[in-house]
Amino acid sequence: xxxxxxxxxxxxxxxxxxxxxxxxxxxxxxxxxxxxxxxxxxxxxxxxxxxxxxxxxxxxxxxxxxxxxxxxxxxxxxxxxxxxxxxxxxxxxxxxxxxxxxxxxxxxxxxxxxxxxxxxxxxxxxxxxxxxxxxxxxxxxxxxxxxxxxxxxxxxxxxxxxxxxxxxxxxxxxxxxxxxxxxxxxxxxxxxxxxxxxxxxxxxxxxxxxxxxxxxxxxxxxxxxxxxxxxxxxxxxxxxxxxxxxxxxxxxxxxxxxxxxxxxxxxxxxxxxxxxxxxxxxxxxxxxxxxxxxxxxxxxxxxxxxxxxxxx
Amino acid sequence: xxxxxxxxxxxxxxxxxxxxxxxxxxxxxxxxxxxxxxxxxxxxxxxxxxxxxxxxxxxxxxxxxxxxxxxxxxxxxxxxxxxxxxxxxxxxxxxxxxxxxxxxxxxxxxxxxxxxxxxxxxxxxxxxxxxxxxxxxxxxxxxxxxxxxxxxxxxxxxxxxxxxxxxxxxxxxxxxxxxxxxxxxxxxxxxxxxxxxxxxxxxxxxxxxxxxxxxxxxxxxxxxxxxxxxxxxxxxxxxxxxxxxxxxxxxxxxxxxxxxxxxxxxxxxxxxxxxxxxxxxxxxxxxxxxxxxxxxxxxxxxxxxxxxxxxxxxxxxxxxxxxxxxxxxxxxxxxxxxxxxxxxxxxxxxxxxxxxxxxxxxxxxxxxxxxxxxxxxxxxxxxxxxxxxxxxxxxxxxxxxxxxxxxxxxxxxxxxxxxxxxxxxxxxxxxxxxxxxxxxxxxxxxxxxxxxxxxxxxxxxxxxxxxxxxxxxxxxxxxxxxxxxxxxxxxxxxxxxxxxxxxxxxxxxxxxxxxxxxxxxxxxxxxxxxxxxxxxxxxxxxxxx
Numbered sequence: 001x002x003x004x005x006x007x008x009x010x011x012x013x014x015x016x017x018x019x020x021x022x023x024x025x026x027x028x029x030x031x032x033x034x035x036x037x038x039x040x041x042x043x044x045x046x047x048x049x050x051x052x053x054x055x056x057x058x059x060x061x062x063x064x065x066x067x068x069x070x071x072x073x074x075x076x077x078x079x080x081x082x083x084x085x086x087x088x089x090x091x092x093x094x095x096x097x098x099x100x101x102x103x104x105x106x107x108x109x110x111x112x113x114x115x116x117x118x119x120x121x122x123x124x125x126x127x128x129x130x131x132x133x134x135x136x137x138x139x140x141x142x143x144x145x146x147x148x149x150x151x152x153x154x155x156x157x158x159x160x161x162x163x164x165x166x167x168x169x170x171x172x173x174x175x176x177x178x179x180x181x182x183x184x185x186x187x188x189x190x191x192x193x194x195x196x197x198x199x200x201x202x203x204x205x206x207x208x209x210x211x212x213x214x215x216x217x218x219x220x221x222x223x224x225x226x227x228x229x230x231x232x233x234x235x236x237x238x239x240x241x242x243x244x245x246x247x248x249x250x251x252x253x254x255x256x257x258x259x260x261x262x263x264x265x266x267x268x269x270x271x272x273x274x275x276x277x278x279x280x281x282x283x284x285x286x287x288x289x290x291x292x293x294x295x296x297x298x299x300x301x302x303x304x305x306x307x308x309x310x311x312x
Numbered sequence: 313x314x315x316x317x318x319x320x321x322x323x324x325x326x327x328x329x330x331x332x333x334x335x336x337x338x339x340x341x342x343x344x345x346x347x348x349x350x351x352x353x354x355x356x357x358x359x360x361x362x363x364x365x366x367x368x369x370x371x372x373x374x375x376x377x378x379x380x381x382x383x384x385x386x387x388x389x390x391x392x393x394x395x396x397x398x399x400x401x402x403x404x405x406x407x408x409x410x411x412x413x414x415x416x417x418x419x420x421x422x423x424x425x426x427x428x429x430x431x432x433x434x435x436x437x438x439x440x441x442x443x444x445x446x447x448x449x450x451x452x453x454x455x456x457x458x459x460x461x462x463x464x465x466x467x468x469x470x471x472x473x474x475x476x477x478x479x480x481x482x483x484x485x486x487x488x489x490x491x492x493x494x495x496x497x498x499x500x501x502x503x504x505x506x507x508x509x510x511x512x513x514x515x516x517x518x519x520x521x522x523x524x525x526x527x528x529x530x531x532x533x534x535x536x537x538x539x540x541x542x543x544x545x546x547x548x549x550x551x552x553x554x555x556x557x558x559x560x561x562x563x564x565x566x567x568x569x570x571x572x573x574x575x576x577x578x579x580x581x582x583x584x585x586x587x588x589x590x591x592x593x594x595x596x597x598x599x600x601x602x603x604x605x606x607x608x609x610x611x612x613x614x615x616x617x618x619x620x621x622x623x624x625x626x627x628x629x630x631x632x633x634x635x636x637x638x639x640x641x642x643x644x645x646x647x648x649x650x651x652x653x654x655x656x657x658x659x660x661x662x663x664x665x666x667x668x669x670x671x672x673x674x675x676x677x678x679x680x681x682x683x684x685x686x687x688x689x690x691x692x693x694x695x696x697x698x699x700x701x702x703x704x705x706x707x708x709x710x711x712x713x714x715x716x717x718x719x720x721x722x723x724x725x726x727x728x729x730x731x732x733x734x735x736x737x738x739x740x741x742x743x744x745x746x747x748x749x750x751x752x753x754x755x756x757x758x759x760x761x762x763x764x765x766x767x768x769x770x771x772x773x774x775x776x777x778x779x780x781x782x783x784x785x786x787x788x789x790x791x792x793x794x795x796x797x798x799x800x801x802x803x804x805x806x807x808x809x810x811x812x813x814x815x816x817x818x819x820x821x822x823x824x825x826x827x828x829x830x831x832x833x834x835x836x837x838x839x840x841x842x843x844x845x846x847x848x849x850x851x852x853x854x855x856x857x
Contacts, residue, residue: 011694014619018691018714022612025717025735029724032739036841065744068813068821068836068843075832083831084822099841100741163802164775164809164823166816171826174804192822198590198815200822235819239592 037099037117045118046073049095052122053077058091062098070097081136084192084200086230086268086302090130096121128306131224134285135190135302138204142217143177143188145209146288154179154188169234169298170194170205179214185298188216193300194235196267201232203300206289208246213288221285223275224307227252230270231262231301238264244292246299251286252278262299275305315641316440316489323439327432330451334464335428342417342424342465344727346758346792351467352782355419357388358399358467364559365400378563385560389568390575393558394506395472398422414790419467427464430475431455434678437482438685441644445692449711450685453613454678456718459670462729469508470671476504477511478678480546481651484518487542488525488642498545502553509576510675513658515546517650525643527631583816584668588747590815595662601673602656607737607748608670609677610718613684620686621649623694645686652679668749669730688714727759728839740840747815754778754812756844760837761792763847768807771796775806777820777845803827808834809848824848 049059059078061070071078074097085091096104098119109121134141144151154177162172169185176189185207192200206214231248232238241264248260250273258273291297347355364384367375374380388396399419405411406418431451438447454460463470480500487493504511522540529537555561561568583592586600606614621628627645655673658664691697692707717734725732730751733743744750757779764774776784776799787793800806809824811817811833824846825831833846 011691011696015691015695015697015710018612018615018619018687019710021615022713022717025611026720028735029717029720029739032735032741033724033840036741063745065813065842068833068846069838069841071831072833072836072846075830078831080825080829080831083825100745102745161802161804161827162823163804164820164827166778166820168819168823170819171803171823173826191826194819194822198818200818200825235816 035100035117037115041116041118042069042073042097045097045113045115045120046070048113048115048120049074049097050077053095054092056090056092057095058082058085058088058093059095059097060104062096062102062104063100066097066099066102080190080192081133081202084202086135086201086203086304087228088125089128089228089304089306090133091125091127094123094125096123128226128308129224131305131307132222133302133304134218134221134287135202135204137218138188138190138216139175140218141177141188142219143179144215144217145179145186146212146215148212151215152179167236169236170300172205176205179209183209186214188214191300193232193298195232196235196238196265198235199268201230201268201300201302203231203302204287205298205300206248206287207299208289208291208294208297210294211290211292213249213290215286215288217284217286219284220282222305223252223278223280223283223285224305225274225276226306227257227273227275227285227303228270228306229258229260229273229301229303230268231260231299232266232268233262233264234298234300237296237298238267241265243296246289246291246297248299248301249288249290250303251284251288253280253283254286260301270301315644316485319436319439323436323444324432326439326444326448327435327451330431330435330448330455331428334431334455335424338424338427338465339417339421341726342420343414343790343792344758345462345465345729346755346761346779347416347783347786348466348468348753348755349778349780349783350753351419351755352780352786353388354391354396354399354467354469355416355786356782358396358403358419360384360387361393361397362400362404365397365404381559381562385558389560389572391469391508392506392554392572393560394503395422395426395467395469395508397557399467416467416786416790420465423467423469423472424464426472426475427455427460430471430478430678433475433478433482434681437478437485438682442686442689445707445711446685446689448685449688449715450678450681452715453610453616453684453718454681456715456722457609457613457677457681458718458722458725458729458732458734459608460674460677461722461725463671463674468671470674473504473508473510474675474678476500476507477514477651477675480504480511480514481518481647484542485642485644485647487545488522488538491539491541494539494541494545495549497542498547498549499553501546501550502557505550505554506557509573510655510672513654515543517647517654518542518546521643521647521650524631524646528634528643531631531634579665579667581666582668582752583814584666585747585749585815586668591666591668592816594664594666596659596664596666596668598660598662600668601659601670601676604668604670605656605673605676605680607733607743609680610721610734611736612714612717613681616684616687616691616714617680618683618687619690620683620688621645623690624683624686645683648679648682652676652683669752728756728844731756731839731842731844740842744842750813750842751844752778752814754780754783756812756837757783757810758787758792760810760835760845760847761787763835763837764797764808765794768794768797771798772807773798773800773805775800775803775809777810778812778814778817779810804850807850809850811846811848813843813845821846 061067111122143154170191170193179186250258435451483496834849835847837845
């Protein structure tokens with residue numbers, strides 16, 4: 001009898017547990033939906049940020065999957081450079097629009113507001129000033145394809161952009177330097193590339209042609225204390241980690257100033273070149289890409305000259 | 313050997329009722345779902361096959377010539393013909409008799425029918441071994457799985473193969489006790505082979521199960537042993553049905569069979585996001601089918617399945633643990649467990665190609681539902697629910713309570729079935745936080761049809777991302793998208809660009825930014841607050857509204 005009583009008690013508990021699970025699911029489901037911020041919340045939060053926005057502000061979403069929603073409300077304020085930053089220089093404040101308690105930064109913000117589920121936080125940040133962004137000025141560069149002792153100039157043309165699509169690589173901009181129409185990947189221009197983490201990077205596409213360099217020269221670039229260079233290979237090529245490295249050599253007034261050797265798996269990475277001791281206000285800066293095997297080396301880089309001593 | 317109850321007319325009436333009701337529900341909700349990528353390929357194939365079928369009637373001699381067969385059947389040789397042939401017949405019926413309100417439903421109806429028949433079969437098998445209440449619960453629990461509900465709408469093979477695999481397992485189980493079922497095992501297996509390659513697992517599962525019961529019989533010192541006649545039936549009739557229903561195999565049979573097998577054994581890897589990582593080459597984590605099941609099937613049903621397994625643990629005892637003279641019967645639960653675990657383990661293998669979607673192990677779910685039926689029976693009987701009250705309604709009320717979460721989640725999942733996640737994952741936003749796959753196949757474009765039509769009243773073009781041209785054309789034929797709104801071949805020439813949000817589609821998002829010089833979508837289609845599609849507007853042509 002005692003055994004029967006114990007079994008009955010256990011079964012009853014299981015019954016309660018299963019019924020409890022069903023009730024949990026039934027209650028949790030509408031609760032999750034109810035916690036979704038409304039369009040009005042997003043609009044109010046966006047209006048708050050828009051009213052205080054300055055051109056050196058960065059706007060981010062937390063969690064990152066909410067980014068398309070934030071961009072749909074405030075995307076007109078975001079340049080490609082701000083939406084796909086190569087580094088954080090040149091930013092004075094970070095605005096974060098977050099939901100579900102997500103956050104991009106740990107430190108306390110200078111400002112915090114809540115709009116029925118959409119939380120706004122703002123942090124002043126101390127970063128270097130950007131004197132010159134090579135990506136945004138690429139159309140004024142000179143581009144050559146070196147072959148033996150000579151070189152072939154790549155003209156700046158307005159040509160048909162790529163159609164777009166999965167696995168097709170970064171978008172070919174409408175205006176770009178075209179080095180060899182028979183090799184449609186051999187162009188130079190500003191685009192946005194997904195890095196190894198699938199994050200957007202505003203950068204200059206400069207696919208190496210082989211051991212002889214593709215050369216991009218900025219004849220009169222302002223220099224500051226540092227030249228910051230970042231680069232990477234398109235996600236689809238780099239993730240497989242089965243191709244050779246790409247070398248980016250940087251020359252300042254014909255002197256080799258730095259070399260970035262990018263291996264698959266490095267992700268978006270780079271070098272900082274100290275230019276403070278050059279005592280130059282302006283210089284010719286040359287970027288050359290080479291690779292032993294250029295197959296699938298969809299290399300893209302960014303560079304800026306910086307001034308100041310920011311913390312970030 | 314007889315350890316199952318004979319089904320009566322009432323059982324089949326209940327099964328037929330489930331079938332009809334589910335098919336009607338699917339038909340009623342299908343217009344909300346645009347065609348998926350794979351459907352559009354199968355529709356194209358079905359039309360090609362239908363042309364050949366028509367030729368049989370108009371010029372049979374020509375139709376059976378190799379050139380005619382190859383011309384009609386060369387497309388989509390990667391998959392067997394049975395269901396595509398069903399889609400073709402249904403489409404021909406639509407052409408001549410206008411049975412359906414739109415063309416897509418004509419293609420989808422055979423798949424829906426298999427979904428309905430599968431409910432009937434789950435109920436029938438369940439009712440053969442457990443009280444009807446448990447069987448009915450199992451059928452409904454399966455029907456009310458959000459992903460099952462989504463796939464049940466489609467002109468694809470995933471629900472059909474779940475039906476034919478379950479049917480083959482059922483006929484095999486029947487054949488163990490009644491030799492009249494032996495030819496049906498071969499026929500059902502043939503139809504499974506002719507539907508999808510998931511069926512290749514079946515002989516292995518049945519052999520393990522059969523050896524298990526033969527070992528039981530040896531331990532029990534039984535003289536009359538179970539017959540293995542089902543195996544030659546499967547191995548002879550099965551391939552004959554496969555080849556007989558697939559004209560592409562009528563010439564160069566061996567080389568084409570090898571080509572077909574080789575395609576699936578060396579299948580390309582899809583990119584699939586799981587717990588924040590986009591996998592694009594093996595190994596996919598072993599946990600994928602189990603965690604995805606946890607995140608997409610009602611937790612209550614899963615708990616009942618585990619309870620059912622525990623309740624039937626005696627029936628799962630290893631043969632060597634039986635005592636001399638014990639009667640173990642057909643080991644139904646061992647068979648169910650094999651049919652449930654094998655497809656999940658096949659996907660979990662480190663060497664398996666990367667698929668990821670629950671549809672690839674959806675054949676496990678009828679058996680998961682049957683164990684849930686056992687779980688319900690166990691809890692009702694053990695807790696003496698009916699004895700306490702002296703009435704039957706408390707047990708029915710409890711069953712209904714256990715089905716309600718699945719029903720609510722399924723209702724809410726439509727038409728975003730592949731984006732839906734249960735509360736244990738935190739729902740749709742919780743799954744987005746965890747970095748789970750958000751969708752595939754581009755069918756969610758259907759949810760934008762009204763928006764697109766309103767934005768392009770004078771016509772225009774859309775770059776449709778993961779949606780295929782065939783799926784778009786079907787939306788036009790169904791009247792969802794105006795015929796003057798076409799597909800753009802490039803972002804630059806489109807009025808609007810769509811970006812389906814999956815992690816590895818980020819690159820397409822960035823392409824749109826560069827193409828239009830803007831990062832601002834004009835519209836973001838959301839499901840429970842989570843972005844599904846971003847729409848970008850071409851700034852060059854702003855004279856649309």
